[in-house]
Amino acid sequence: MQVLTETVNPRDYIKQMLKRDPELKLKWGTICPPVRMKAPDGKYRMTQAATLEGVFRVIQSIPSKRAEPLKQWLAEIGKQRIDQMIDPELAFQMAVDDYRRQGYSDKWIENRMKSIRTCNELTNEWKQNFNQTTVWVAPSLYPPSAHSR
Numbered sequence: 001m002q003v004l005t006e007t008v009n010p011r012d013y014i015k016q017m018l019k020r021d022p023e024l025k026l027k028w029g030t031i032c033p034p035v036r037m038k039a040p041d042g043k044y045r046m047t048q049a050a051t052l053e054g055v056f057r058v059i060q061s062i063p064s065k066r067a068e069p070l071k072q073w074l075a076e077i078g079k080q081r082i083d084q085m086i087d088p089e090l091a092f093q094m095a096v097d098d099y100r101r102q103g104y105s106d107k108w109i110e111n112r113m114k115s116i117r118t119c120n121e122l123t124n125e126w127k128q129n130f131n132q133t134t135v136w137v138a139p140s141l142y143p144p145s146a147h148s149r
Contacts, residue, residue, distance in 0.1 A: 004059065004067045021061045031057055 007013040018025040031054040034046040084091040099109045
């Protein structure tokens with residue numbers, strides 16, 4: 001909070017933010033529940049913490065120039081996700097691009113995509129033939145392990 005708002009008193013800033021955003025205030029205990037954490041002095045104290053989703057929700061309520069780039073990034077990610085829902089091929093291409101960014105070889109990526117396709121085909125076949133909604137898949141098929149890059 002302090003980094004995004006440049007406030008000297010994050011507690012007061014949060015109180016003001018909750019006054020401005022009644023919906024955030026209503027869900028604050030769920031979004032940022034108190035969690036027991038070790039403080040720099042070695043003692044354990046209850047500290048408000050949030051999941052990544054909760055952090056993004058809080059960022060939406062911060063009217064700060066420093067938070068604006070994050071808000072724009074979140075809007076872009078949301079747009080990309082909607083585009084992927086409209087055209088699933090975009091999700092496939094994004095996965096390939098992400099694997100490349102992570103340093104995987106084109107051969108590894110090709111094999112990975114084949115294994116995902118095969119796994120999905122097998123799962124769909126099981127669902128059709130056995131009318132089951134939950135299917136166990138061998139751990140070696142999903143997810144990729146770091147040692148196979």
